[in-house]
Amino acid sequence: MHIQWHLKSKGNMSMGGAMGWESQSSREALDPDFDFRPEMAPTLIGAFLGNLNYEANPFLRTPEEMRKLFFEGIPYELP
Numbered sequence: 001m002h003i004q005w006h007l008k009s010k011g012n013m014s015m016g017g018a019m020g021w022e023s024q025s026s027r028e029a030l031d032p033d034f035d036f037r038p039e040m041a042p043t044l045i046g047a048f049l050g051n052l053n054y055e056a057n058p059f060l061r062t063p064e065e066m067r068k069l070f071f072e073g074i075p076y077e078l079p
Contacts, residue, residue, distance in 0.1 A: 046078040
């Protein structure tokens, strides 16, 4: 699955700091057989984020770890 996010950092924070969304796209945007429309992107990305499982995936941080690293918002949900 390919998800591309262009993020800009807020403040002088290291990896895991608060981020802001500039643009977003989903793998469906690149699938020639999918009738993708740009207004669908938030729904598709929201579904992807909603299916992430930090307990089963050792590469994802827990919501607590993300908050300690100054993450703003609700972890694994689209703002």
